[in-house]
Structures are given as C-alpha cells and as structure tokens.
Amino acid sequence: MVFGVLFALGTGALFLSGFHSLSVIESEMVHFHINFPVAEGEKAGGVGPPGGFRGQLQPVVINIAKEGLPKRICCPWIVGISTHWITNIGEKEYTIRLELVNCSMPVDWVCTLSTWDPQTKTIRQAVLPHQSIPGLSLDWFFRIPPELRNAETVYDGGLRIVDAQTGQVLSFLPIKIVVRR
C-alpha cells in the first residue's frame, strides 16, 4: 500500500514536471528544425524535431508572455532558441552560412561544432545529401533592448541558410518573438 502511494507520487512528480515543460515549451529555449534547400513558398521547418512538435511547422513563434516565473526572475528579456536539426534534403552537398534576417538587437550565437566559424557564421563542413549535421547544437540568445519591450511584436524575421560558396539562398524559416498575454 505504502509502496503504491510512493510509486504514484513518483509518477505524479514526473507528470507535473512534464506538463510544466509543455506549458513553457513555446516560450523558453524553443527548439526548431530547418531543412534546405527549399523552394520559395515551401515550408522550411518548424518547432520541435524534424516532423514538428504536435505537427506545428513554420513560423516559429516565441511568446515571451508565457515564460515561467523562474526564467522571468533570473533571466528576463533574454530569449533563447536552439536547433539540433539542420538537414540537407537535397541531392548534393553544401557548405552553409547562417543569417538572422531583420534583426537589429544584439544576439549571442553559441555553437558546439569545432567547424563553426563565429565571424562569418559558417559551418565549415560539408552537409551531405539527406543528412543532418551530426552532433549539432546551435543556440541563439536575443537580448531584447528596453525600447522593444513594450512592443507586441519584438522580432519578426527569421533564419536564412545560404550556400557559403555561391551565396545562393537555400532556405528561410520565419521566426517571431511576440508578447501576447
């Protein structure tokens, strides 16, 4: 009997933590996937791993108003997003450069690859056809300046993937940071 109660307590704690994660999943360290090359008009990716979280695809919308209290206290006005999944869905290999479009605020780029060039935002390793970049962890931390903190839309731009050799745009994923109470 006691074992059963404690067992249920453990399961309950897990459920609570899982549901808490789900409540902040669209506002804190939002993870997304992005494919390339993608023709104009086609969806490049979306929230969650390839396939999308709950089937959601682009745009990636981060709602700061839904942030949890600990984050608001410890790390206000810094919005993190992350990806582990940049996938070449084409038939030839590419070396890619990344750009944040329409972004005037300071952003920290944090990448774990040894082939990452932080100056040019280029991944200096070829991404093979039908493959993702193995072991990738790429985070962006947007530092929202005071003048944008009362705006309903803090950022309306996206992530662009460019062929580092030719400059050709391969993909674009719209990203928005909003405050919707």
Next chain:
Amino acid sequence: MKLSFGKNWKRYMFFLVGIFLFVAPFALVARFAYWAMGSASKPSIHSTCLRMTVEWIFSGRLLWAIIGNPLYVAVIVLPIFAFFFGPLWCGWLCPAGSIPESLSRLTPRKAKIDLSGKMNPAAIRYGYLAGFALFAILGLGFTVCCYWCNFAVMEKIVEDIFLLNFSDLAIWAYSTGIITLVVWLVLLGVLLKGGRGWCNFACPIGAIQSLAHALGSRLSCTFKIVYDKSKCNDCGICIKSCPTWAITRSKNSVTIDRHLCIVCKECVAACHLGGLRYSRK
C-alpha cells in the same frame, strides 16, 4: 559520515576521474571517441548521455542512436555491469551524484534534512521511471528528459568554473533548468542527508541499474555489500554513513536495501569491526 572520508579516499579520487572523463570542458571519453570517429562535435556529457538513451529505449530509437554514436551503448552495458558488480557507476563515477553528495558532506548536520528511514525512496524512483517510460512512449520524452536534465545543468556549472566564464546563459534561459539546479543541487543535494536525493527519487538511469543490482544480488556469484551479524555491535555507524539511506536497523541487525545501495562502500569503510564487506558471499 565524515568519519569514513579518510578510509574511503579512493572513492573521492574516482569522483574527480568521473568529472574529467565525462564532463566538459574535459569529457575525455567523448573527446577520444570523437577524435577516433573524426567528428566535429564538441565533446560533452551529451555525447555519453544516459538520460536520453533511457528515453530512446522506451521510444524505440536506441539502435539508431547507437549506430550514430557507439558511446550510447553504455545504457545497456551499465545495467549488465550492475547486475554482476552493483551500480558502481552511481557510487563511484557519476558526476551528477558525486557533486551534491560531496557538497552535502560540507553542510553542518543540523542544517540538513534527514528523511532516511522515514520513507522508501526506491518506490518513488520506480514510479518516476514508469512515468518517464510512459512519456517516452507517447513521444513526449524530451519534455521530462532534456528540459529537466541535471547532467546538463551540472556540466554548465563545471564548465563555467573551469573556464572562468560565468556569462553562459544556457542554464538561466529556461525555467526548468533553473528549477532543476535548485532542486538537484540545493534541496535534494546540499540540504539533504547524504546529498543523493535526486539519485534516490528522480534518476531513471539509477533506477534501472538498481533494479539490475537487486536482481543480481540474489545470486551467490555476484558482488554486493554483505553484512556479517557476528561482527556487528549495533552501533549504527553504517546507517549514518550511507548516502542513499539504503541501510536500516531491524531487530539488533541491519538490512541493506539493494534497490537503493550504490556499492559506494562508505559503510564498509565506516565499520571498524568489519561487519560489512563488498564481496560475493
């Protein structure tokens, strides 16, 4: 507990070894493996992540993951090892367990919460594991695996300390990371007797190894902590020394809960009469 510190000093050396082997900026195991594989990834605790691999067992993705990174086979090797030798990973190497345990030893006894003997943590941990498995099966494993990862939080702190770089935002940019830090390191670590609260209540990797150890310890050919009643004077020092509350008193004797024991051998070191030993019989 401090009584056994000197006699069991090798264990604390292993704690350091665990940090150097698995945690960035060192992560020597992953560093060597990535060098051998020609990978450009950064060696870190993620490269040998045991939480994700437990999730993948239940979501059916483990085989594909091992093909991509053979280090993930550890999630199979460790329970087999625990079956024959006990969960030595938990007791001797795991940095996420050794850091809060070591810090808890520095906390004055009066400041610590003592829940030992008042509940069965193994039941809670198995309940947690069951929920973890269910979430993985439902495709929501990442919400409990990665968002509540004490290994990731631990690594950020260790990395920041060794690199003297405290501007890293990765811990602070999400609520669950902040809560994990407070619960794992402070509430269930520094302020709890033994400092192994997270291990006792919420570690799915530990739960699987403990289950293997509990099964294996029934066989005479396997290694475990063995109690010799003829050498016991009922002083209770072994109970006080156990960081996972695995030893309890029962009728002029002690009982070792194999579901909690991490074969750390603190009790063996603490008992001056040789009433406990790590052996097959």
